[in-house]
Amino acid sequence: MADDHHGPTVRIYLAVFASLMFLTALTVWVAFQDLGMFNDVVALGIACTKATIVILFFMHVKYASRLTWLLAGAGILFLLILFAFAMADYVSRGWLGMPASHYLQ
Amino acid sequence: MAITEQDVQASEDAPSVNYLNNGYGLKSWLLTKDHKRIAVLYIISISIFFALGGLFASLVRFELMTPEGDLMSSDTYNKVFSMHGIIMVFFFLVPSIPATIGNFLVPIMVGAKDLAFPRINLLSWYVYVVAGILGTIAVVGGGVDTGWTFYTPYSSTYSNSNVILAAMAAFMAGFSSILTGLNFVVTIHTMRAPGMTWFRLPLFVWSHYATSIIMLLGTPVIAITLVLLMLERGFGFGFFDPNLGGDPVLFQHLFWFYSHPAVYIMILPSMGVMSEMVAAVARKRVFGYEFVAFSSVAIAILGFLVWGHHMFVSSQSTYAGMVFSIITFLVAVPSAIKTFNWTATLYKGSIVYDTSMFYVYGYLGLFLVGGLTGLFLSSMGLDIHLHDTYFVVAHFHYIMVGGQVMGYLGGMHFWWPKITGKMFPDICGKISALLVFLGFNFTFFPQFILGYMGMPRRYHVYPEEFQILNVASSLGASLLALGYLVPGVYLTWSIFKGPKAPDNPWGAKGLEWETTSPPPTFNFEETPVVTEEAYQYGQIEEH
Amino acid sequence: MADHALHHDHPHGLAHQFEDMPQQKESAVIGMWSFLITEILFFGGFFATYLIYRSYYPEAFFEGSSHLDIPMGAFNTIVLIVSSLTMAMAVHKSHEGNKRGILVYLTLTGILGLTFLVVKYFEYSAKIEYGLVPGLAWHPHGENSPQLALFYSLYFGMTGMHALHMIIGIGLLIWVFVKAAQGTYTAEYNAPVEIFGLYWHFVDIVWIFLFPLLYLLGTQGGGH
Amino acid sequence: MQTDFPLFPDQASSFALQVDALYFGILALCVFFALLVVILVVIFAIKYQRKSDDEVPRQIAGHLGLEIFWTAIPAVLALGVFVWATVLYFHLITPPPNAMEMYVVGKQWMWKLQHPEGKKEINELHVPLGESVRLTMTSEDVLHSFYIPAFRVKKDVVPGRYTNLWFKATQVGSYHLFCAEFCGTEHSRMIGTVHVLEPQDYEAWLTGGTANEPIEVAGERLFEQYACHTCHKMDGTGRGPSLAGLFGKTVALEGGGTALVDEAYIRESILNPSAKVMAGYKPIMPTFKGQISEEGIIQLIAYIKSLKVPELTSME
Numbered sequence A: 001m002a003d004d005h006h007g008p009t010v011r012i013y014l015a016v017f018a019s020l021m022f023l024t025a026l027t028v029w030v031a032f033q034d035l036g037m038f039n040d041v042v043a044l045g046i047a048c049t050k051a052t053i054v055i056l057f058f059m060h061v062k063y064a065s066r067l068t069w070l071l072a073g074a075g076i077l078f079l080l081i082l083f084a085f086a087m088a089d090y091v092s093r094g095w096l097g098m099p100a101s102h103y104l105q
Numbered sequence B: 001m002a003i004t005e006q007d008v009q010a011s012e013d014a015p016s017v018n019y020l021n022n023g024y025g026l027k028s029w030l031l032t033k034d035h036k037r038i039a040v041l042y043i044i045s046i047s048i049f050f051a052l053g054g055l056f057a058s059l060v061r062f063e064l065m066t067p068e069g070d071l072m073s074s075d076t077y078n079k080v081f082s083m084h085g086i087i088m089v090f091f092f093l094v095p096s097i098p099a100t101i102g103n104f105l106v107p108i109m110v111g112a113k114d115l116a117f118p119r120i121n122l123l124s125w126y127v128y129v130v131a132g133i134l135g136t137i138a139v140v141g142g143g144v145d146t147g148w149t150f151y152t153p154y155s156s157t158y159s160n161s162n163v164i165l166a167a168m169a170a171f172m173a174g175f176s177s178i179l180t181g182l183n184f185v186v187t188i189h190t191m192r193a194p195g196m197t198w199f200r201l202p203l204f205v206w207s208h209y210a211t212s213i214i215m216l217l218g219t220p221v222i223a224i225t226l227v228l229l230m231l232e233r234g235f236g237f238g239f240f241d242p243n244l245g246g247d248p249v250l251f252q253h254l255f256w257f258y259s260h261p262a263v264y265i266m267i268l269p270s271m272g273v274m275s276e277m278v279a280a281v282a283r284k285r286v287f288g289y290e291f292v293a294f295s296s297v298a299i300a301i302l303g304f305l306v307w308g309h310h311m312f313v314s315s316q317s318t319y320a321g322m323v324f325s326i327i328t329f330l331v332a333v334p335s336a337i338k339t340f341n342w343t344a345t346l347y348k349g350s351i352v353y354d355t356s357m358f359y360v361y362g363y364l365g366l367f368l369v370g371g372l373t374g375l376f377l378s379s380m381g382l383d384i385h386l387h388d389t390y391f392v393v394a395h396f397h398y399i400m401v402g403g404q405v406m407g408y409l410g411g412m413h414f415w416w417p418k419i420t421g422k423m424f425p426d427i428c429g430k431i432s433a434l435l436v437f438l439g440f441n442f443t444f445f446p447q448f449i450l451g452y453m454g455m456p457r458r459y460h461v462y463p464e465e466f467q468i469l470n471v472a473s474s475l476g477a478s479l480l481a482l483g484y485l486v487p488g489v490y491l492t493w494s495i496f497k498g499p500k501a502p503d504n505p506w507g508a509k510g511l512e513w514e515t516t517s518p519p520p521t522f523n524f525e526e527t528p529v530v531t532e533e534a535y536q537y538g539q540i541e542e543h
Numbered sequence C: 001m002a003d004h005a006l007h008h009d010h011p012h013g014l015a016h017q018f019e020d021m022p023q024q025k026e027s028a029v030i031g032m033w034s035f036l037i038t039e040i041l042f043f044g045g046f047f048a049t050y051l052i053y054r055s056y057y058p059e060a061f062f063e064g065s066s067h068l069d070i071p072m073g074a075f076n077t078i079v080l081i082v083s084s085l086t087m088a089m090a091v092h093k094s095h096e097g098n099k100r101g102i103l104v105y106l107t108l109t110g111i112l113g114l115t116f117l118v119v120k121y122f123e124y125s126a127k128i129e130y131g132l133v134p135g136l137a138w139h140p141h142g143e144n145s146p147q148l149a150l151f152y153s154l155y156f157g158m159t160g161m162h163a164l165h166m167i168i169g170i171g172l173l174i175w176v177f178v179k180a181a182q183g184t185y186t187a188e189y190n191a192p193v194e195i196f197g198l199y200w201h202f203v204d205i206v207w208i209f210l211f212p213l214l215y216l217l218g219t220q221g222g223g224h
Numbered sequence D: 001m002q003t004d005f006p007l008f009p010d011q012a013s014s015f016a017l018q019v020d021a022l023y024f025g026i027l028a029l030c031v032f033f034a035l036l037v038v039i040l041v042v043i044f045a046i047k048y049q050r051k052s053d054d055e056v057p058r059q060i061a062g063h064l065g066l067e068i069f070w071t072a073i074p075a076v077l078a079l080g081v082f083v084w085a086t087v088l089y090f091h092l093i094t095p096p097p098n099a100m101e102m103y104v105v106g107k108q109w110m111w112k113l114q115h116p117e118g119k120k121e122i123n124e125l126h127v128p129l130g131e132s133v134r135l136t137m138t139s140e141d142v143l144h145s146f147y148i149p150a151f152r153v154k155k156d157v158v159p160g161r162y163t164n165l166w167f168k169a170t171q172v173g174s175y176h177l178f179c180a181e182f183c184g185t186e187h188s189r190m191i192g193t194v195h196v197l198e199p200q201d202y203e204a205w206l207t208g209g210t211a212n213e214p215i216e217v218a219g220e221r222l223f224e225q226y227a228c229h230t231c232h233k234m235d236g237t238g239r240g241p242s243l244a245g246l247f248g249k250t251v252a253l254e255g256g257g258t259a260l261v262d263e264a265y266i267r268e269s270i271l272n273p274s275a276k277v278m279a280g281y282k283p284i285m286p287t288f289k290g291q292i293s294e295e296g297i298i299q300l301i302a303y304i305k306s307l308k309v310p311e312l313t314s315m316e
């Protein structure tokens, strides 16, 4: 378990911090630009980038064992399963053109 | 043999101090961090809830003896079956094997002194107890009448019963099972004894590993779902309220995201028990070890992709239904693999006719029927007719009661000598297995026919033509109740009067049989070093 | 009791069930990650609900979002990111066994956490005042009012659950702080600081998603 | 209608036979596998009974070929069942275009049904033999589920939404109608009877008893009562679009996109008009939420459906 001692240095922490701040500013700025539907995409993209940075460096996953990667990955994978399969229902309602599929009110 | 000098109680062949006599008094039990003692605490508490759930089941069967609602009012009946379901699922079946036998055996089987987090293990029991108390308050304070599925908007707006308390209780029970699962995952990963590689682990451990995956990944979603429900009901927030444009069907998605995988929490552990018992009964290595091991993991993972099969008629989109249906068919395949491998294990074995064998055979028969009837339900065209009828009720009792409860009882018999250090009379064990098997079929087989004829579930009164089959089912239930009472009696008797158990009464393989009965506090006198595969009953031939 | 079952020296902080410190530390980290998985899926239920209603009622969500206070949200984002940095530094110091360092950085982290909660308190009060709390104080009457209630239910549910995690986090922080002050943590034994750090960062990540999803989507004035 | 001790439900609709065929098909498959396993384990138990206490059988690790074999066979068979069942499902949910329309409103704890001719029933449904009937269903409160075992049809009835179900009765008689989704205290008494009548008997039944006004006439009355006609003029000169011939069309929406005008769309237009605004119009239509009952809405829908375009002029 030598990885504890090869954790990130203070310099890396500061760099990570700076990029997080930059991305926060960016996401606020972008929100006020009219990009049509891309506003959402960009906002989520930035949020994911920030989260990845935090996970990799602040949470040391970059320096951790394969098992930690696996665990973090499993959590995210099953989250996506939840999203994807639930959305699958909502998106495909109405493909058959039947009223049952329409939302009301 | 480094054992404390005090407490020496003379006995020649067994070490004097074991986990049971190492400290007496309530406090030494209630503050214990020993996984074996916590397992015993769990056994006692889940037995109480089983009796309570069984009592409600008996009330259900009494009421259904006649088509009219003569024994109780509709409201009472609705509460009775709801509490039967809630108690049986959340307070009995989910913790049944993992928190008891699993808690006792997983550390021993991997050759560890305890679980990775003994304090969290104890915490999980306390959380369970608090949940149980909340649940009991909900029952005593008027009950809950939503069914165990808590469907909105009935549960969030219309029901007049203690939904919030019951949901809170289920929420906490879920939390306790998360803690158990977390402990297992970490223990299996980091605390295996030297030489205990993944492919030397007993299949019981594999199946508990798979169970823990589901506990970790699924349970939080039911937790949040119940939180949403409580917020909606308690504060008037809207998440599923159709008046706000919310979708009641979304609740079902979230609910089944956990509750389908949860049914595998309720069967995988007993599959693990079966693998151990089949090997011991036939004195043979489990056929296709790797396939049985991986099929557990496959069930755990695929099990997350099929929840929509509970929603075929809920107005879920047809295409989503198709995806859920096809994956449901595929998730049946790993169960098939297991079944066939157990069968093949018996082939050319050395089969002993003892209690374990009776339970193994009973389990196989009932699980087969339960699992195969799942195929009827996963067929979209047929589920339209069968959904929410007694066919479904029969299906899940065959698997949950015929499968997991049978496995739980079988496992309790199999490891009883290890847990208590006492032997039970073999003939009694056989009789109880037979009683349960017969009573069970008598109770639930008629329900398949009822279901196909169209009798809806959760019905307090029903048309007259269904009566004969219902009476048959109720009669069977009394036989079944007897089948459950009998082991309670002679197992309790054996604790006080039973003969002392040898370390390995069945001549079985596994680390748990190499330590004493009952095991010492830290399981082994010395950390074992593993040099052979699981189930090395003899030299293994490769094919 | 029966400690003689262990036949080796007993390093400081090693629990009886473990063989050595690395095993114990690995277990702690894996245990924490397993717990975080459950947290991911716990919040996941909220996010799934959000996603679905957002795609059904974009206008109502834009409208709801436009009543949220972006400067406050942005300020809180920054506060949490800084607190993540100080938390990471506390863990860093704990690896060196530097007690003073741990205490200083934990204190900073705690203060930032409280700041976050105070800002949140002001935001909540404003919402209550304007009657934007579904079920409790709800005033909107417009055409979108029902779906607006969905948005605000999610807003309060999600930020409330997040705030609850912050409060628990601060409780844990105090516990770690006390232990650190007693000199429990050394260069060898520091797993509690480390896994508490994981928790804190996780809570930060949740907010990283909440901020754009709840606050920022109203900036386009409700239409594309 | 039934013997005292039936073991099988009536087969009274066009798909009963197909559903039962699927049922027996799967049953055969399951019996085969169940017997296979049971017979094998029993034979093994007899043949390989332990002879002596220290007997050690030959240890067999496994057999890759066998594993593949018994993975593939069930998988293929299961997929076969999937295809069969899914094809049947599509059949079960796709009504023929000429089906009769009937309307169902579920509420705790009764079924309110209405015929196109306006006749209303509670907990009883009369249908003509051999005609396809399509039900449009909604709920006033909680989830219910409309279930006729003899027809092998069932569908949840969801508040805030329309669901559909169709069948063609093939056998004269009376059959159970159940509520299959738990809906509270009297869930088990939310039952009724479906009467399948010869077409001429059905006609007689329809015209007999109280005089009924057809459903769209009731709808028309509501249309006037709620002053819809002040904005929705037939010739399209009102402040709102003409509704004639609208049903089944796809209309362009303000701000892009299109919408198919079906029952759900009309319901939404009445309850929440600003959700989807027709292109070229202002969102001035008031909401009628809380003013018109579910039944009223259904009548309005039937009326709007019945409106024919006066003279073919394409709508903007």
Ligand code: HEA
Pocket: B149, B263, B264, B266, B267, B309, B310, B328, B329, B331, B332, B333, B335, B336, B337, B339, B367, B368, B370, B371, B372, B373, B374, B375, B377, B378, B379, B383, B386, B387, B388, B392, B395, B396, B399, B400, B403, B404, D029, D033, D034, D037, D073, D074, D075, D077, D078
């Ligand atoms: C321990 C619990 C448990 C388990 C393990 C299962 C296992 C399965 N279940 Fe079950 N199920 C429940 C508990 C369980 N179920 C409960 C509680 C409900 C009702 C909930 C409620 O509404 O209250 C339910 C409801 C339910 C439904 C919804 C019905 C409805 O409400 O309309 C469906 C539909 O697909 C289904 C399918 C299956 C399938 C395909 C399996 C499969 O995993 C079974 C696999 C096993 C086998 C198939 C047997 C062995 C295989 C062979 C011998 C080889 C031959 C096989 C092939 C040819 C494929 N179940």
Ligand code: HEA
Pocket: B050, B051, B052, B053, B054, B055, B057, B058, B060, B061, B081, B082, B084, B085, B086, B088, B089, B092, B093, B146, B147, B148, B149, B393, B397, B400, B401, B405, B443, B457, B458, B459, B460, B477, B480, B481, B484, B485
């Ligand atoms: C682990 C799960 C489990 C178990 C073990 C059981 C066990 C039994 N269940 Fe049930 N059941 C469910 C889970 C379970 N059930 C679920 C989830 C539902 C759905 C609920 C819903 O719709 O929401 C359900 C629903 C359900 C119904 C349908 C109700 C309805 O839809 O209206 C019926 C009807 O017959 C039934 C019967 C039985 C019977 C006869 C037993 C028997 O096996 C029980 C036998 C046991 C005993 C009789 C107890 C033995 C002990 C004693 C006798 C001790 C004496 C007691 C004291 C001294 C206090 N159950």
Ligand code: CUA
Pocket: D106, D108, D109, D143, D144, D145, D179, D180, D181, D182, D183, D184, D187, D188, D190
């Ligand atoms: Cu309506 Cu059950």
Ligand SMILES: [Cu+2]
Pocket: B259, B260, B263, B306, B307, B309, B310
């Ligand atoms: Cu399921």
